[in-house]
Amino acid sequence: EAQVTQNPRYLITVTGKKLTVTCSQNMNHEYMSWYRQDPGLGLRQIYYSMNVEVTDKGDVPEGYKVSRKEKRNFPLILESPSPNQTSLYFCASNPPGQSYEQYFGPGTRLTVT
Amino acid sequence: DAKTTQPPSMDCAEGRAANLPCNHSTISGNEYVYWYRQIHSQGPQYIIHGLKNNETNEMASLIITEDRKSSTLILPHATLRDTAVYYCIVRALSVAGGTSYGKLTFGQGTILTVHP
Numbered sequence: 001e002a003q004v005t006q007n008p009r010y011l012i013t014v015t016g017k018k019l020t021v022t023c024s025q026n027m028n029h030e031y032m033s034w035y036r037q038d039p040g041l042g043l044r045q046i047y048y049s050m051n052v053e054v055t056d057k058g059d060v061p062e063g064y065k066v067s068r069k070e071k072r073n074f075p076l077i078l079e080s081p082s083p084n085q086t087s088l089y090f091c092a093s094n095p096p097g098q099s100y101e102q103y104f105g106p107g108t109r110l111t112v113t
Numbered sequence: 114d115a116k117t118t119q120p121p122s123m124d125c126a127e128g129r130a131a132n133l134p135c136n137h138s139t140i141s142g143n144e145y146v147y148w149y150r151q152i153h154s155q156g157p158q159y160i161i162h163g164l165k166n167n168e169t170n171e172m173a174s175l176i177i178t179e180d181r182k183s184s185t186l187i188l189p190h191a192t193l194r195d196t197a198v199y200y201c202i203v204r205a206l207s208v209a210g211g212t213s214y215g216k217l218t219f220g221q222g223t224i225l226t227v228h229p
Contacts, residue, residue, distance in 0.1 A: 004156070033216070043157070043219040058216065090156050100147050100206065102217060104156030 002027045004105035006091050012111045013081055021076045021108045023091030029103070031094050032074040033058065034066065036087040037107075043090065049074055081112040117201045122224040125195075131188040133223050135201030138182040143205045146177060148186045149219070152197040157219070160186065160199075191227045198222040 033048035045058030049068040065077040091105040118136040125131040148160040174187040200222040
């Protein structure tokens with residue numbers, strides 16, 4: 001089954017404790033991205049990657065890092081999480097030439113206390 | 114990308130057609146209309162898209178007015194599982210390598226509630 005998976009689905013952590021949210025897709029998509037969703041603000045793009053070893057900032061990259069060492073994986077790294085990073089996070093991917101049809105993961109709900 | 118305006122909420126009876134409107138009066142000639150939905154904090158799901166012709170797939174139909182300033186997403190026989198937030202997004206297909214490639218800008222959408 002074609003899908004985007006994220007882990008963990010739920011995470012409660014404390015300020016400053018480094019964490020990684022994994023994202024993996026099995027569709028051989030080149031383009032992957034991370035969004036965060038907050039009440040009243042909609043979905044906002046954090047980082048995106050056009051292909052392996054090619055990443056760039058989205059609209060709200062502060063406090064986040066990403067890497068793209070393999071085509072299928074695009075982890076989101078929070079080096080020093082803060083409470084304002086409490087949010088619902090989505091990973092997405094889409095093949096080139098079809099930028100309208102994005103496949104989203106199930107989401108990761110992160111709480112930073 | 115053109116701005117869209119959607120009603121904040123709508124109701125629909127199960128089994129009836131749900132017609133969700135979207136205004137995009139500033140749409141440009143190369144911009145497509147896309148529809149996504151999000152069911153209770155799950156990942157958004159692509160539904161359909163169109164440029165100027167009406168489109169239909171297994172999920173829905175998209176009707177775009179001749180002047181392209183508005184569109185309607187039609188769920189022909191709504192079920193309880195169609196209760197979700199529906200997002201209308203207008204944007205151009207961008208060339209791979211462009212900074213906006215692939216990025217979708219989600220507004221507030223329409224909360225569709227399908228009731229028995």
